[in-house]
Amino acid sequence: MADALLAVSGLKKHFPIKKGLFSRVVGQVKAVDGVSFEVRQGETLGLVGESGCGKTTTGRCILRLIEPTSGQVRFQGREVTQMGKAELRAMRREMQVVFQDPYSSLNPRLTVGSMLGEALAVHRLAKGAAARERVAELLTLVGLSPDHARRYPHEFSGGQRQRLGIARALAVSPKLIVLDEPVSALDVSIQAQIINLLQDLQSRLGLTYLFVAHDLSVVEHISDRVAVMYLGRIVELADRATLYRDPRHPYTQSLLSAVPIPDPERRKERIVLKGDVPSPARPPAGCRFHPRCFLAEKLGTLARCSAEDPELREVAPGHWVACHFA
Amino acid sequence: MTEPVTRIERTPAQLFWRQFQRNPLAVAGLAILLALYGGTLIAPFLAPYAENDIDRTRFYHPPTPLRWIDAEGRFHLQPFVHPTREVTTSRYEEDRSRRLPVQVFVKGAPYRLWGLLPSDRHLYGVAPGERIFLLGADHQGRCVWTRLLFGAQISLTVGLVGIAISFTLGMLLGGVSGYFGGWIDALVMRFVELLLSIPGLYLIVALRGVFPSDLPSHQLYLAIIAILAFIGWAGLARVIRGMVLSIRRAEYVTAAEALGMSRMRIIIRHILPNTLSYVIVAATIAVPGYILGEVFLSFLGVGVQEPYASWGNMLNQARSLASLRYYPWMLFVPGLAIFLTVMAFNFFGDGLRDALDPRKTPGGKG
Numbered sequence: 001m002a003d004a005l006l007a008v009s010g011l012k013k014h015f016p017i018k019k020g021l022f023s024r025v026v027g028q029v030k031a032v033d034g035v036s037f038e039v040r041q042g043e044t045l046g047l048v049g050e051s052g053c054g055k056t057t058t059g060r061c062i063l064r065l066i067e068p069t070s071g072q073v074r075f076q077g078r079e080v081t082q083m084g085k086a087e088l089r090a091m092r093r094e095m096q097v098v099f100q101d102p103y104s105s106l107n108p109r110l111t112v113g114s115m116l117g118e119a120l121a122v123h124r125l126a127k128g129a130a131a132r133e134r135v136a137e138l139l140t141l142v143g144l145s146p147d148h149a150r151r152y153p154h155e156f157s158g159g160q161r162q163r164l165g166i167a168r169a170l171a172v173s174p175k176l177i178v179l180d181e182p183v184s185a186l187d188v189s190i191q192a193q194i195i196n197l198l199q200d201l202q203s204r205l206g207l208t209y210l211f212v213a214h215d216l217s218v219v220e221h222i223s224d225r226v227a228v229m230y231l232g233r234i235v236e237l238a239d240r241a242t243l244y245r246d247p248r249h250p251y252t253q254s255l256l257s258a259v260p261i262p263d264p265e266r267r268k269e270r271i272v273l274k275g276d277v278p279s280p281a282r283p284p285a286g287c288r289f290h291p292r293c294f295l296a297e298k299l300g301t302l303a304r305c306s307a308e309d310p311e312l313r314e315v316a317p318g319h320w321v322a323c324h325f326a
Numbered sequence: 327m328t329e330p331v332t333r334i335e336r337t338p339a340q341l342f343w344r345q346f347q348r349n350p351l352a353v354a355g356l357a358i359l360l361a362l363y364g365g366t367l368i369a370p371f372l373a374p375y376a377e378n379d380i381d382r383t384r385f386y387h388p389p390t391p392l393r394w395i396d397a398e399g400r401f402h403l404q405p406f407v408h409p410t411r412e413v414t415t416s417r418y419e420e421d422r423s424r425r426l427p428v429q430v431f432v433k434g435a436p437y438r439l440w441g442l443l444p445s446d447r448h449l450y451g452v453a454p455g456e457r458i459f460l461l462g463a464d465h466q467g468r469c470v471w472t473r474l475l476f477g478a479q480i481s482l483t484v485g486l487v488g489i490a491i492s493f494t495l496g497m498l499l500g501g502v503s504g505y506f507g508g509w510i511d512a513l514v515m516r517f518v519e520l521l522l523s524i525p526g527l528y529l530i531v532a533l534r535g536v537f538p539s540d541l542p543s544h545q546l547y548l549a550i551i552a553i554l555a556f557i558g559w560a561g562l563a564r565v566i567r568g569m570v571l572s573i574r575r576a577e578y579v580t581a582a583e584a585l586g587m588s589r590m591r592i593i594i595r596h597i598l599p600n601t602l603s604y605v606i607v608a609a610t611i612a613v614p615g616y617i618l619g620e621v622f623l624s625f626l627g628v629g630v631q632e633p634y635a636s637w638g639n640m641l642n643q644a645r646s647l648a649s650l651r652y653y654p655w656m657l658f659v660p661g662l663a664i665f666l667t668v669m670a671f672n673f674f675g676d677g678l679r680d681a682l683d684p685r686k687t688p689g690g691k692g
Contacts, residue, residue, distance in 0.1 A: 060580075063584055065580055065583055065584055088586070089586040090586075092584060092585060092586030093586070095584075096584060096585075097580075097581065097584045099577040099580070099581065100577075101577055104576045104577045104578065105576075105577035105578050105580075105581055106578055107576075107578040107582075107596050107599075107600070108600065109599045109600055109602070110596075118585075118587075118595070119585050122585050122586055122587050122591075123585075123586065165581075168581060168585075171585075172585065
């Protein structure tokens with residue numbers, strides 16, 4: 001696709017399990033195991049899944065905060081995984097990240113002003129008075145006061161701290177921001193404020209978001225397209241309306257059935273999955289979802305599901321599903 | 327920048343000082359330390375005699391009391407002392423019939439201040455040929471106050487220089503070890519364990535053996551610092567490594583990486599400052615350790631040698647039961663000086679830690 005800002009293909013991250021005196025590798029945790037997707041210029045791609053499904057690792061591999069085991073990450077047509085030190089540093093200006101925990105993501109010993117000033121200094125964007133002006137501008141941009149530059153992180157509330165995290169990411173004027181569960185640690189009322197801020201910034205600055213989350217209603221609100229991950233793989237990818245109206249993958253269906261609907265009159269069928277997510281160190285053979293799949297049970301075609309790994313295929317224009325029976 | 331003037335601008339240094347002042351013990355500690363270190367700078371002036379001025383007629387002379395009222399009951403504005411004479415061996419008696427007024431800025435032994443300014447003035451003294459021992463004299467008839475001041479030049483700086491060396495070493499090696507991990511970590515930590523596994527006493531003696539036994543005094547001084555610093559960094563490096571291991575997983579470190587900061591910058595600006603509250607306390611507690619380390623070396627007879635004074639060899643000369651019983655000033659004067667220094671460092675360190683912690687700085691909430 002021509003207008004893809006970011007193209008990920010076959011991305012894998014396997015963490016070795018080491019044991020013993022000489023750190024013998026006894027296995028691999030396949031945190032991310034062959035993930036491919038594209039993020040288009042100016043859109044928000046939601047990446048959802050349960051905890052431990054590899055969505056955070058995917059985000060960090062894209063930024064090369066974790067070195068991917070294999071696969072390609074192309075950002076603006078350039079291969080990120082092959083970049084040398086200098087090139088990577090330059091690339092960091094274009095891609096930024098906002099973290100989940102607004103408490104551990106800010107250095108308690110730096111004032112807001114020096115934290116943001118440092119981000120500017122690293123890429124030699126502004127110095128002295130110009131830097132102070134830019135810091136004030138950034139703080140205003142995220143809904144804080146320029147006056148806050150002198151304060152330390154502990155003087156702010158959780159929501160304000162998350163705004164600071166966003167300001168830090170914006171400091172270098174990036175094109176893409178990986179939002180790693182940016183609202184999961186916040187109160188519901190604050191969540192809405194941050195989401196609105198993010199949407200506002202996107203339209204004003206023309207940002208592109210990769211929005212990682214586990215909360216489906218939040219993702220529905222902010223995303224243009226949504227990718228659902230299960231055990232290190234993408235199982236379904238479609239634009240938001242399609243995915244929420246017509247989920248094809250049984251896992252997506254069960255996830256959506258669990259979203260609470262604020263309407264006491266409406267009753268709905270809840271699909272409750274059996275068992276737990278299998279260990280990513282020993283994923284099931286065939287379709288990774290088959291041991292918990294209600295569809296496989298209903299259809300009675302377990303043989304194919306446990307033998308053959310379903311490809312992510314396009315069942316309708318722009319609607320990709322990894323299931324034999326979708 | 328349009329900024330409403332709602333708060334008074336304060337620099338970090340002003341904020342730090344405001345917070346520091348809230349702790350009276352810390353301020354007292356700082357005052358004592360300033361006085362002690364200030365005193366060492368002008369020791370030859372504050373001391374009435376030269377460092378090794380021996381008076382063979384006044385061994386073990388007790389402290390001479392300052393007086394204002396003479397034998398006839400008359401008050402004198404200028405304090406004075408009575409001359410003394412030896413009655414039996416090391417027993418002295420005041421001659422109440424004569425007064426020796428204590429003068430200021432008297433001429434005495436010549437010296438060079440900081441090795442540059444020649445002078446022969448001393449803060450106080452009595453008439454030439456007479457003696458004033460405000461804190462007594464030692465077994466060679468040398469003024470204890472004078473020895474204390476000259477000894478402080480060694481004892482007080484051993485700690486500071488030693489800390490500067492061992493903490494730079496410990497923080498950098500511990501920081502690098504914790505941040506990079508892998509074989510660097512293994513190498514540094516095994517070396518640390520090697521150092522820590524050798525009993526301190528043998529290590530000190532063995533290291534002392536590396537240097538010739540008849541070093542000139544200033545080289546000996548450097549050798550002592552080198553020995554103590556070499557032992558001191560290991561324990562700190564291990565603690566710093568542990569702290570760095572946990573801090574490097576903090577998201578603000580990942581954020582710094584995502585911004586493209588260099589690893590050294592991340593270690594120095596983001597990781598090590600967050601170990602500061604521990605390091606400051608550790609340093610202030612370690613300074614007395616160095617002072618005592620020097621005492622220990624001098625006690626073994628391999629530290630600062632006579633005729634040069636250090637608090638260590640002053641204590642060493644007073645370690646007999648007889649001196650405790652008959653000449654307690656020889657023991658208590660350096661002992662109290664060490665006690666005072668150690669306490670001052672501890673209080674100062676406490677206050678410093680609290681004042682440097684941004685979470686405790688007031689004036690933040692608007």
